[in-house]
Amino acid sequence: MRTPPPGITLPPLAGGEHGSDALRPLLATVLDALHDGAAERGGPLPAGGPGRVAGRLRTAAEPVLPDTGAGPGEALRTLVHALSLGAADPAHPHCAAHLHTPPLALAVAADLAASALNQSMDSWDQAPAASVLEALVTRALADEVYPGPRTADTAPDAVLTTGGTESNQLALLLARERHGPTLQVVCGAHTHHSVHRAAWLLGLPRPVTIPTPAGLLDPAALDAVLTALRGPLLVVATAGTTDTGRIDPLTALADVCDAQGAALHTDASYGGPLLFSPTHRPLLDGLDRAHSVTLDLHKLGWQPIAAGLLAVPRTGDLAPLAHTADYLNADDDTEAGLPDLLGRSLRTTRRPDVFKIAVTLKALGRAGLAALVDRVLDSARLLADLVEDRPGLELYERPTLTTVLFRPAGAPDHAVAATRRALLTEGTAVLGRARADDRLWFKATLLNPHATPGDLDTLLRLVEGGTRR
DSSP, X not given: OOOOOTTOOOOOOSSSTTHHHHHHHHHHHHHHHHHHHHHXXXXXXXXXXXXXXXXXXXXXXXXXXXXXXXXXXXXXXXXXXXXXXXXXXTTSTTEESSSOOOOOHHHHHHHHHHHHHTOOTTSGGGOHHHHHHHHHHHHHHHHHHSOSOOOTTSOOEEEEESSHHHHHHHHHHHHHHHHOTTOEEEEETTSOHHHXXXXXXXXXXXXXXXXXXXXXXXHHHHHHHHHHOOSOEEEEEEBSOTTTOOBOOHHHHHHHHHHHTOEEEEEOTTTGXXXXXXXXXXXXXXXXXXXXXXXXTTTTTOOOSOOEEEEXXXXXXXXXXOOOOHHHHOHHHHHTTOOOOGGGOSOSSOOOTHHHHHHHHHHXXXXXXXXXXXXXXXXXXXXXXXXXXXXXXXXXXXXSSSEEEEEETTOOHHHHHHHHHHHHHHTSOEEEEEEETTEEEEEEEOOOTTOOHHHHHHHHHHHHHHHTO
């Protein structure tokens, strides 16, 4: 066996009996660099715009592949500091543009364990314990979506995905396999773009898109469209739209689908975690009548990316995902009792994202998760109150979830866009943009449970100051 050349040592591994000893000093370096980078950044976004960020990163990263390495300590210190300094930090209360959650510290710590062990969830012999945990957690979360009595044949189930986009694609795939390649998708104009992309990828007809002038899929309009169509139909409802956070009238839409013989998928990527909150769960009444439901716990679940799920009312609904590769799930191994994991995803190699979810559920419980959900919904209502109290600002509507749209009263669209970009360049605030009522609005998506009333007031002051320039 060849020995390393002089001056080169084999780096330690993260796993095994001594892996934690190797990780300990490296983690200290990482944590210090994360702290120093965030302190130097001093806000939710690095100041200076794309050019300055790129210049600093190149200085830290190049040469990307040197002839002689800098060593683990220097490489980690330099690049983690550069990444932290140049990050959009969702943990900052003024970083509120997207459905990009600040992850819980305990979930990140759990994710470290998953990374160190590096289990691959495509065969039992690569992930013995993680495969058991995944089955337990996915079924428990599917029970949240589909509560009520059941038998072994009607038990709900869920599979883990990379997020809402993959979940929606899986939902359309399962519907296509059940109803055939002529399946016609019907959705509202407010539906997430991933539904249209999934139809294209799967070779389905172009979705029929119903206008949603009120921001919701109207049951009467849906009924009229379904009456005019022929063949198998799949309706996509939304529980938490990307631009406004609105929730479609799920029960009424399910009634229409039942009457018309259409299947129903509900994209609850954003609003699904309201299931944990006794206060807000009624907003999801009718969710359990969908034939599949998308959930996304790296939004209102405070998980590091990725943490998506697709839930179905019966385990048998996932049967079309079954797949055999002799080296992973040979028939005789399955018959001998080795669990078959290959039919739990369209991906082969995939990490045990279930572990961070399991740790969070066990640590916080239903009450702890409900407190987080309730807190950020309260923050959105408070921000709406603050906007309404300012005569120079206009509120689009009272929030349903955690999204608040507002704009300077009477300002032209180009001024709104310019103010948003100015705040980004200064690194003082990260706000999204949304178009509603043919006007451009600032979009604040509040996912930080530690944001204070003072933080929200300061955010509006930054907007007002930027608008007056």
